Amino acid sequence: MIYLPLGLLFLLLAAGLPVAVVLAILSLVLDQSFSFFPVLPAVPELLWGGMTNFSLVAVPLFILTGELLLSSGIAAAMFAAIDRWVRVVPGGLLHTIIATSALFSATSGSSVASAATIGTVAIPQMKAGGYSPPLFLGSIAAGGTLGILIPPSINLIIYGVLAEVSISRLYLAGLIPGVLLALLFSVMIFIACSLRSSLGGRRENRATWAEKVQSLPALVPPVLLFTLMVGAIYAGIATPTEAAALGFIGALALSAWRKKLTVRVLMLAFERTMKTTCMVMLIVTAALVLNFVMVSAGLSVAVQDAISAINADPIYVMLGIVVIYLVLGCFMETLSLMIATTPIVVPAIVALGYDPIWFGVVFMLLIETALITPPIGMNLFIVQSVRGGGSFRDVTLGAVPFVLIILLMIALLLAWPGLATWLPEAVSR
Numbered sequence: 001m002i003y004l005p006l007g008l009l010f011l012l013l014a015a016g017l018p019v020a021v022v023l024a025i026l027s028l029v030l031d032q033s034f035s036f037f038p039v040l041p042a043v044p045e046l047l048w049g050g051m052t053n054f055s056l057v058a059v060p061l062f063i064l065t066g067e068l069l070l071s072s073g074i075a076a077a078m079f080a081a082i083d084r085w086v087r088v089v090p091g092g093l094l095h096t097i098i099a100t101s102a103l104f105s106a107t108s109g110s111s112v113a114s115a116a117t118i119g120t121v122a123i124p125q126m127k128a129g130g131y132s133p134p135l136f137l138g139s140i141a142a143g144g145t146l147g148i149l150i151p152p153s154i155n156l157i158i159y160g161v162l163a164e165v166s167i168s169r170l171y172l173a174g175l176i177p178g179v180l181l182a183l184l185f186s187v188m189i190f191i192a193c194s195l196r197s198s199l200g201g202r203r204e205n206r207a208t209w210a211e212k213v214q215s216l217p218a219l220v221p222p223v224l225l226f227t228l229m230v231g232a233i234y235a236g237i238a239t240p241t242e243a244a245a246l247g248f249i250g251a252l253a254l255s256a257w258r259k260k261l262t263v264r265v266l267m268l269a270f271e272r273t274m275k276t277t278c279m280v281m282l283i284v285t286a287a288l289v290l291n292f293v294m295v296s297a298g299l300s301v302a303v304q305d306a307i308s309a310i311n312a313d314p315i316y317v318m319l320g321i322v323v324i325y326l327v328l329g330c331f332m333e334t335l336s337l338m339i340a341t342t343p344i345v346v347p348a349i350v351a352l353g354y355d356p357i358w359f360g361v362v363f364m365l366l367i368e369t370a371l372i373t374p375p376i377g378m379n380l381f382i383v384q385s386v387r388g389g390g391s392f393r394d395v396t397l398g399a400v401p402f403v404l405i406i407l408l409m410i411a412l413l414l415a416w417p418g419l420a421t422w423l424p425e426a427v428s429r
Contacts (some may be wrong), residue, residue, distance in 0.1 A: 023286035023340065025089065027293045056161060059154050060277040065107060065173035065225070067269035068251040068405075070117050072260035074221050076105055081215035084188045091121050091193040094139045095128055095186050101143030102182040103219075105150045106226040106248065111371055112185070112276075115144025115379045119298060119386035132199045132383050135192065137387065137400020138372075141379040142185060144408075145368035150178035151230050155364060157240060162342040173357050174364065177409060180419070181365075192401070221254045234427065256419050267274040271298050290340065314352040315414070321345065322366065322410060329370025338367055361420040362413055369406050372399040381399045 069075050083096040097118055104114050119140045127135045137328070148155040151171035160167035163255045193199045229247040232238035238246060255261040329339055342363075349359045371379040387395075413419055 006247070007208045021286075024232045027286070028321055030270060031289075041185050046203065053396050056157070056281070058152070058157055058241040058244035059281070060154055060273055061241070061248050062154055063235045064249045064269060065244070065247040066104070066114075066117070066271040066322065068106070068265075069222070069225075070218060071265045071269050072255035072258055073220075074254060075100075075117050075120050077218040078103060078222055079118065080326045084212050084215045086332075090197070091186075091189040091199075093122065094136060094189045094193070095126060095133065097136075097139045098143045098182055098185045098189070100148075102146050102150060102179070103215050103222050103226075105144075105147035105178075105380035106152075106230070107222050107251075111144045111147035111155075112378060112382055115141055115382045116386060118143060119383050123383075123387055132396035133394040134397075135189070135199050135389065135401075136398065137168050137383050137395045138400070138402055140386075141184070141372045141377070141383045141395060141399050142402030142405075143182075144382070145371050145402075146178060146182055148367055148371075149174050149181065149361070151175060151233075151363045152240060152243065153364070155367060156360065158335075159338065159342060159360050159363060163346045163356050163360065165360065169357050170360050170425040171230065171240065171426075172301070172427055173361050173420040177365070177413065177419055178425075179362050180412075181409050182404065184409060188401055188405050207279065209384075225250045225254070249354075280294055282360045296418040313352070316352065317352060318349075318414065321349075322362070325363075325366040326369060326373075329366060334367045334370045336371060353422055355417070355423060358413070358417050362410060365406055365410050367411070369403055372403060383396065 020291060030191075079096060079100045083093060084098045085098065086095040087093065089095055101118050102120075103112050104117060105111075123137075126133065145154065152172060153171070157167055159165075160170050179329045205266050225247055226378055228250050229243040232243045232246060233240055252261065255265065325341075328341075344355050344373060346359065350356055374380060376395050377396075377399070380392070380399060383391075384392050384395050
């Protein structure tokens with residue numbers, strides 16, 4: 001019973017059909033083959049209940065916030081400011097890329113937006129600075145993945161909705177691992193460029209303290225937005241959706257303050273937001289129907305029983321699940337991978353005795369890995385597209401060391417779950 005939907009899923013994806021269409025076809029096939037009662041009559045009520053979920057309103061708001069930051073030039077100014085502080089460290093601009101990606105992620109919540117934005121600003125400086133293309137491009141692709149772990153993350157919202165867990169607690173759980181992962185990226189870059197200086201390009205002239213101080217105002221907007229959004233959530237005065245609305249209002253105010261809030265900027269931001277939101281919501285809608293069918297057909301229970309029947313220590317079962325996701329991530333688009341498997345895997349994870357909040361963080365790391373592993377790693381294609389030419393091999397090779405760092409972070413979470421669970425537990429006391 002389990003093999004039919006998995007085989008059909010891979011077949012339809014290999015045929016090149018849109019993800020939402022794949023999920024819809026899979027729902028119809030499973031409904032006709034295994035469901036105990038017809039699902040189609042229940043679809044309107046099901047979709048209405050799912051699409052009126054208040055938490056999902058945060059998705060377009062976070063996307064729109066990121067688009068406004070990009071269109072108003074705030075992201076470019078932030079990049080230049082951070083570069084003045086870290087340019088003399090071995091690796092130079094590579095550290096700027098990671099730090100800016102982390103900071104931009106803390107306001108946009110999107111990995112694709114982060115990779116595209118930072119790539120647009122940084123890539124023109126790659127050749128001028130004499131950087132190694134693989135490591136440089138790999139750092140942009142990997143830095144972008146921080147957008148789905150560091151709050152406010154759109155992927156954590158979707159996971160929270162599908163797994164029926166607190167999004168606020170997920171945000172708390174993702175903060176420490178997200179910051180630690182960014183630091184591990186920079187440590188790896190520092191070591192690599194110290195051992196082989198040619199990787200880090202030409203050493204830039206040290207910025208004066210006056211130049212560094214003059215650059216600090218450019219860091220104020222993203223810090224203010226992060227404090228406004230995430231601080232309101234952590235303080236318990238706003239839900240993630242309300243915080244997303246605060247972030248959008250803050251981005252509007254900052255764009256107006258920079259005198260960049262024009263009709264053209266707004267229309268461009270709205271258009272990009274609508275395209276991205278429609279794509280995400282269409283997939284979520286199809287996934288809601290598929291999830292309902294799988295529960296009706298007993299597939300979720302079958303998977304849970306199969307995992308529970310494995311006579312092994314839960315840690316070995318978890319390692320097996322991690323390996324399966326690493327393989328699936330090489331062949332499935334990340335959003336479809338997350339949406340199609342969350343309702344199946346999370347109940348099994350809970351049955352093994354693991355915290356679904358903790359698994360949400362591990363899951364985001366696995367999704368990050370899928371974003372930068374060929375053949376369909378989305379961030380790899382985003383970076384190559386922004387680059388506008390050259391060998392795709394450079395991007396894929398450059399991402400390899402960052403994949404290893406993400407796997408190290410997963411190992412740390414398996415060994416010390418408190419890295420993800422301590423902050424949510426401390427706040428709830």
